[in-house]
Amino acid sequence: MDIYVLAGFLVHFGAAIWAIYHNLLFKRDTRAALSWIMICLLVPYLGPLTYYLFGINRIQRRAQGLKRGLLAVAYEIADHKPAKHTPKALAGSHSSITAGATPYNTNLARIGYTVSGRSLVNGNQVSALHNGDAVYPAMLLAIEKATKCVYLTSYIFKSDRIGKRFIEALSAASERGVDVKVIVDGVGNLYSFRRSTTLLRNKGLKVVQFLPPTLIPPSAHINLRNHRKILTVDNTHAFIGGMNISDDNLDYPKRLRSVTDMHFEVSGPVVDQLTSLFNYDWHYAHGHDTATVDCAISPNTGDMACRLIPDGPDESLDALAVTIQTVISSATERVAIMTPYFLPSREMLSAIQSAAIRGVTVQIVLPLENNLFYMHWANRNLLAELLNWDVKIYYQPSPFCHTKLLCVDRSYSLIGSANLDQRSLRLNFELGLEVFSESLNAQLVDHVHEVIQRSTEVTYQQLASRSVLVRLRDSLVSMMSPYL
Known part of the structure; x- marks a missing residue:
């Protein structure tokens, strides 16, 4: 074997072994880990380099400190200690858990506090x-x-x-x-x-x-x-x-x-x-x-009453994802979602399906024409899983809608910068603001319903009628959803 070929093989093999070692220790999403391992093994040089550039959460490592030995590495998820639930903590500086004259849902209030450790702040x-x-x-x-x-x-x-x-x-x-x-x-x-x-x-x-x-x-x-x-x-x-x-x-x-x-x-x-x-x-x-x-x-x-929930690839990793999944799972009446990019994790899909199965009215409004065409292709591959459980999905007409809203029941609204896709909830620095207010919730739900009146409902038949080539394209793009 040519010495240069051998040297090249050893360089790639060494880099791939390092990338796989890091992958197995840090990645808790088995699908993402397997994808990275295959890329690192099968794509010479470029595979390990791509993982080095795109697959490592350096923000979290920087936040936790860098003094670690080869065999003393941290887990990808931080050691989170849930906050204790007390009425005072949930109500911020006030003793009563109220938003105006109407008590808000303390179960929903408890979720954000447990995840973020931040008390609700009244008077906003x-x-x-x-x-x-x-x-x-x-x-x-x-x-x-x-x-x-x-x-x-x-x-x-x-x-x-x-x-x-x-x-x-x-x-x-x-x-x-x-x-x-x-x-x-x-x-x-x-x-x-x-x-x-x-x-x-x-x-x-x-x-x-x-x-x-x-x-x-x-x-x-x-x-x-x-x-x-x-x-x-x-x-x-x-x-x-x-x-x-x-x-x-x-x-x-x-x-x-x-x-x-x-x-x-x-x-x-x-x-x-x-x-x-x-x-x-x-x-x-x-x-x-x-x-x-x-x-x-x-x-x-x-x-x-409001609570800020920051999210990012640092100590706040998964804060918004866990909050969103849990408030949807806790809904008793309705869930209204408006988002430009909808590529939820399997956990979030399950939460939405579970809400619909319990009889909660679930409405999701997406743009008919996305500014990122591949996002539209990818989400069509999973919509049928929601339609089967009577989740109502609508495409609103142009221009492209960039609004992000989540309204649960009659008093809970989540606003901010995050989209419901894995890039937003895993890789970006985002912010969410929980607002407990019946008046704001009603205003936002009315807006969603007004948009629905001029939107087109997505049906199972529409998704099933896609040609084989289109379905293959959508499925292929959907496989890349963690990186879109």
């Missing part, structure tokens, strides 16, 4: 805002009125017309002496040819990219993205949801919006948790700058 107000026409003016007005601090995180921050208005507003706030900080995801920053981060720095603003990809050396974090959207102003009110900063969310005279979305304005004591989450991300992305402006905790502004 959460308002739904539809599309950029309502969201952006409210955000810009808040920035213009800021007196102490403006902290903004966005996955995508384009340098188009609305992006430039944000840059000017942030610059003006900084010139007034307001502490302005901006985080833009490193991959999301690539969506704009002229980088907003460059324009912000040119204005003298403090801005950082979250894990920006690099070619040399190859980025080891390219698969881990910050998908959160947060704007906090003076620690008194905030804006969260799924909306990026882009003209795509706006109607212009000669250009209609290509994306519909919903964002939320939040005021009250829970804003302090959102500001703290921004500071956590800023410290991680910036590395050493932890200085923050000392702002008082926001006073009570409403009657809604």
